[in-house]
Amino acid sequence: MADKIVRTVLGDIVPEQLGYTSMHDHTVADMxxxxxxxxxxxxxxxxxxxxxxxxxxxxxxxxxxxxxxxxxVTGTVDDMVREFGFFKALGGQSVFDPSPVGIRGPIRDIQELSRKTGLNIVVATGFYHETTIPPEHMDQGEDHFYAVMKDEIENGIESTEVKPGAIKCAFSYLEDNELDAVHAGMRLAAETGMCIHFHTEPTTPADDLLDELEASVEKYGVNRERVVVCHMDNRICAGVVPSDYFEDESVDRTLDLELQRELLGRGYNIGLDTWGLPLLNPSFFMPDLFERTKALCLLCADGYASQITLGNDFSGKICMRAHGEWGPTAAFAFGCQRLLELGHDDWVHTLTVETPARLLAF
Ligand SMILES: [Zn+2]
Structure with a gap:
């Protein structure tokens, strides 16, 4: 990757400078x-x-x-300096913040966070599902989304010199605006070589997700190695219905990795990247940290460490160490730490250093 670069908020670096990287934690964001x-x-x-x-x-x-x-609002820059300081203390050197237009915080604040912490931060262009798309961008079609993203990539974000280093869209409710943005993002991924990340919901049906993903990858000629299907950890227990679990002794919280293996087998990357989201909704099972670690171990043992991205989906005060949660650290302080104890140093190096550098370089 000699002539490839990684585009950070403070300028371009070479991929080898990234080091230990979180691939999915929001920094200064606005929901x-x-x-x-x-x-x-x-x-x-x-x-x-x-x-x-x-x-x-x-x-x-x-x-x-x-x-x-x-x-x-996730917090002030100083809040983020403190929270991402816990990631730095684990050896963290770089963060990919996947907040697209409609969620991303002020770009100058993100630069200030990078300066104050010394962390390399890569930000995204793109659009999320309809509840987050600003009204001025609604119902204007694929070409409009394409033009907005291309302008950020070529000319900078918010009339600054800061440029995104990746693309972020969503396969969540599969509505028209969301899919128009997906298609625009795929076009740009094919044209620029940037990696493209897709938000998913644990409730998005696997078949619908796969069909839409395959159709757009084929249509725009995107290399599957450049695509990250995010949040594939938060659905590993979602197929077990809580009411069945409560009433039927034979129903277990068994991990279901079928979609994950299907995607990996086709060459996609998947994100196990919501380790720090403290969601507890009684209508579906979010996995606990033991189940996430088990999924990580099983998929790495299958040979997929180089196609898995790790992150916490740190997204504000509800996730903060300052408020009793893991901040942007659980995937590393819990998940990777268990892998190290099991002797899998090579997997941890691939997950935290090699795969981020491969994906963020273009
Ligand atoms: Zn996220």
């Missing part, structure tokens, strides 16, 4: 667009139960925390 939607979803909740005070933490981790405007 107010999706927050307004979440306020509608949870409009029946007593606002007092949504206040961000320790006695409410257990209740709002069902997802309703995003209905509280105080939690729409």
């Amino acid at each position: 107010s667009q999706s927050g307004e939607y979440m306020q509608m979803m949870f409009s029946d909740r007593d606002p007092e139960t949504l206040a961000f005070v320790p006695e409410n933490y257990v209740g709002i981790k069902d997802g309703s925390y995003l209905a509280n405007p105080e939690l729409w």
